[in-house]
Amino acid sequence: MADFGIRFFLCNLIICMITAALLAAKRICRHILTSRMQFHLWYLLLALLTVPFLPVRPAGILQILSWFAAVRHSRETGTDPVQGTAAGIHLPGTLRQMDDFTLSVSNAAPSIAGFILCSIWLTGVIAMFLIVMRSSVRLTALRRSALPLQSRTVRALYDDCLRELHIKRPVPVYSAAYLKSPLIMGICRTRIYLPIHLISDFDAKEMRYILLHELQHYRHKDTLAGLFMTLTGILYWCNPLVRYALKEMRSDREIACDAAVLKRLPESDYEAYGAALINFAEKVSHMPFPFAAGMSGSMKQMRQRIAAISTYEKPDAFRKAKGCTAFALIGALLLTPAPLLSTQAAGQEQYRWNPSPDRISRLDLSSYFVGYEGSFVLYDLKNDHWHIYDMEHALLRTSPDSTYKIYDALFALEEGVITPAGSSMAWDGTAYPFAAWNKDQDLDTAMRASVNWYFEKIDRQLGSSVIRDYLQRIGYGNETIPADITAGSSPYWLQSSLKISPVEQVQLLAALYDNRPGFAPEHVTAVKDSIRLYSTADTSPENTSAGNASASGTSPENASAGNTAFYGKTGTGRVDGQDRNGWFIGFFEVPDNTCFFAVNIQGSSGAAGSRAAGIAKAVLSALAGSDSSFSSTELDRYLNVPSANG
Numbered sequence: 001m002a003d004f005g006i007r008f009f010l011c012n013l014i015i016c017m018i019t020a021a022l023l024a025a026k027r028i029c030r031h032i033l034t035s036r037m038q039f040h041l042w043y044l045l046l047a048l049l050t051v052p053f054l055p056v057r058p059a060g061i062l063q064i065l066s067w068f069a070a071v072r073h074s075r076e077t078g079t080d081p082v083q084g085t086a087a088g089i090h091l092p093g094t095l096r097q098m099d100d101f102t103l104s105v106s107n108a109a110p111s112i113a114g115f116i117l118c119s120i121w122l123t124g125v126i127a128m129f130l131i132v133m134r135s136s137v138r139l140t141a142l143r144r145s146a147l148p149l150q151s152r153t154v155r156a157l158y159d160d161c162l163r164e165l166h167i168k169r170p171v172p173v174y175s176a177a178y179l180k181s182p183l184i185m186g187i188c189r190t191r192i193y194l195p196i197h198l199i200s201d202f203d204a205k206e207m208r209y210i211l212l213h214e215l216q217h218y219r220h221k222d223t224l225a226g227l228f229m230t231l232t233g234i235l236y237w238c239n240p241l242v243r244y245a246l247k248e249m250r251s252d253r254e255i256a257c258d259a260a261v262l263k264r265l266p267e268s269d270y271e272a273y274g275a276a277l278i279n280f281a282e283k284v285s286h287m288p289f290p291f292a293a294g295m296s297g298s299m300k301q302m303r304q305r306i307a308a309i310s311t312y313e314k315p316d317a318f319r320k321a322k323g324c325t326a327f328a329l330i331g332a333l334l335l336t337p338a339p340l341l342s343t344q345a346a347g348q349e350q351y352r353w354n355p356s357p358d359r360i361s362r363l364d365l366s367s368y369f370v371g372y373e374g375s376f377v378l379y380d381l382k383n384d385h386w387h388i389y390d391m392e393h394a395l396l397r398t399s400p401d402s403t404y405k406i407y408d409a410l411f412a413l414e415e416g417v418i419t420p421a422g423s424s425m426a427w428d429g430t431a432y433p434f435a436a437w438n439k440d441q442d443l444d445t446a447m448r449a450s451v452n453w454y455f456e457k458i459d460r461q462l463g464s465s466v467i468r469d470y471l472q473r474i475g476y477g478n479e480t481i482p483a484d485i486t487a488g489s490s491p492y493w494l495q496s497s498l499k500i501s502p503v504e505q506v507q508l509l510a511a512l513y514d515n516r517p518g519f520a521p522e523h524v525t526a527v528k529d530s531i532r533l534y535s536t537a538d539t540s541p542e543n544t545s546a547g548n549a550s551a552s553g554t555s556p557e558n559a560s561a562g563n564t565a566f567y568g569k570t571g572t573g574r575v576d577g578q579d580r581n582g583w584f585i586g587f588f589e590v591p592d593n594t595c596f597f598a599v600n601i602q603g604s605s606g607a608a609g610s611r612a613a614g615i616a617k618a619v620l621s622a623l624a625g626s627d628s629s630f631s632s633t634e635l636d637r638y639l640n641v642p643s644a645n646g
Helices: 002-028 033-055 061-077 112-145 152-164 196-200 204-219 222-235 240-262 267-283 298-308 315-335 401-415 444-447 451-460 462-476 500-514 521-530 556-562 609-626 634-641
Strands: 103-105 173-176 183-185 191-195 360-364 373-380 385-389 532-535 565-575 578-590 593-602
Touching: 002 033, 002 112, 002 240, 002 315, 033 222, 033 240, 033 315, 061 444, 103 298, 152 173, 152 204, 152 298, 152 521, 173 196, 183 204, 183 222, 191 196, 191 204, 196 204, 196 532, 204 240, 204 267, 222 240, 222 267, 240 298, 267 298, 373 500, 373 609, 401 444, 401 451, 401 521, 401 578, 444 521, 451 462, 500 521, 500 578, 500 593, 521 532, 565 609, 578 609, 593 609
Parallel strands: 103 565, 173 191, 360 385
Antiparallel strands: 183 191, 373 385, 373 593, 532 565, 565 578, 578 593
């Protein structure tokens, strides 16, 4: 809830900019767009205002175009489907680090600011809802007091108007004693209400204008628009620009309805129609009923309508064509930022990556990701080829959680905070949720059990400026960390400011493997050793002694010599007590090749690093069995290592 409060607040800032842009576009194109087109533009805004409450992240225009390109490419080259399921599959229990103490105890106590914002918003929503319900009570009273239309003269005129507008299903007409101006109400059971004084002071021409106006509202389903506007006003009560936009929408609705009536009248009647509208201006009050439409409105709206009537000209075909073009352009510009409004995607961003299409094979791994959103990315170093499932999520940046500890450790080694031979840190006695955390740690044990306090201590010794420099040096995701890394309740890499995409995770692992950033080789080797899960060199006769522990298969030479090694790190992002973001990243060495991979899963619960690791094993097993690029005997042997627990 707190997370929603913060993100909804940010969405409102974007909505203000979009609304301002729409108001400016309407003003610029007011002589091009017809009255009806100007009113329909507001529907686009209403659609955008629903986006923050959608359970899925919508795609923008550019993303949709990329989908079409992807479909075309898949038809030309073919996708690479991999059949199977990850259900019930776990990585071997003999592998180090698979205890998955990767819990990012983040946002367990959500921010107070988020709770305050959300509470204020909910309070306002409830208050606005009660106000609307109070108005609905008046509507009920009106329905009970109103009587079916009895005047035969008005009834005959009403029937003529129905025939003129080609309405075959008549709308019931009622007379009401305590009504100042005519109106139409109801979504399913629509009714027209006429003040008794208008019937008693019958003027045929004026009554015809009234009936045509209300029936035009009926033809255009304007009462439904009233419902949407009322609901929007409730949800966005705190956004002054949205409230102003809704007032303008109501005014445009009446102007569009006036234009529809004028379109059916001769020019000689325009003045009389305007005069009839002026007569109502004396009896105007704010509309006391929700979901209603009628002749009246505020004095400002009445002036706008009268001005529109005085300058009205029936649109010709050329103006309609120009109007349609302008409408389409404005609509496209308004819909493009839709993904930015999603509270599900707020704070996330897409990594820009444009590789050659012939270097990418698109995998169909949907059966492995049932219940989760996410992606699988694998880079084949020897063949310089990518295998990707769900390109959109593969480029979506999200919190790295405990996978970031790989690079945090490397930075600490480079700065001398720890050394390959001296990485021990003393436990301060604080009780943590895992027994493995409640003791002294070194780099290997801290990485294996993903001990948060160990790496938080490293961060405090490094400082924000040093960390920021290293992030920029290696190009780590969005490179965003707070000015004071100790200010928050949780580290910057746990569901916070720092974000990275699966594709970037793989690129960084490949860069680390080759040491492209130019770190000390012994430091790179120490980090690789800390995330090594399995190596055939570990069990070979020449490496069983303690003196040969360093020759553990961590270098490309060992792979080419016939060894197989597997490296990996899990990460779990926990929000409000639920695992929402799961990672498993790593690489494996087989004879004559090395492949790098990343799996990310997201969901409302159960999206843990151990689950991502299970998906990775299942996918790699399927690839090893179906694709010659991965059909290595040594890899097969790793993937089928039995669990120590049976």
